[in-house]
Amino acid sequence: MTLLDGNALAGVLLGYLGSxxxxxxxxxxxxxxxxxxxxxxxxxxxxxxVARCPHCDDVLxxxxxxxxxxxxxxxxxxxxxxxx
Numbered sequence: 001m002t003l004l005d006g007n008a009l010a011g012v013l014l015g016y017l018g019s020x021x022x023x024x025x026x027x028x029x030x031x032x033x034x035x036x037x038x039x040x041x042x043x044x045x046x047x048x049x050v051a052r053c054p055h056c057d058d059v060l061x062x063x064x065x066x067x068x069x070x071x072x073x074x075x076x077x078x079x080x081x082x083x084x
Contacts, residue, residue, distance in 0.1 A: 009022075
């Protein structure tokens with residue numbers, strides 16, 4: 001598993017979080033911390049990626065690469081606001 005920052009998810013999240021997804025603001029449902037997607041810690045593997053809160057390690061975003069397409073979940077974010 002590779003550890004990256006939230007910039008690694010920019011391409012796949014473009015259609016979900018606006019024209020500049022790395023600037024999208026996420027509020028962690030675990031600890032309430034608010035921050036840009038770019039500041040998350042992304043654990044990447046061949047099956048997909050998991051973006052975690054840099055403060056409490058809760059899962060904010062999941063991206064699964066499946067044969068039928070890509071599945072995106074934002075289970076740990078209470079708010080996602082386009083930063084434009």
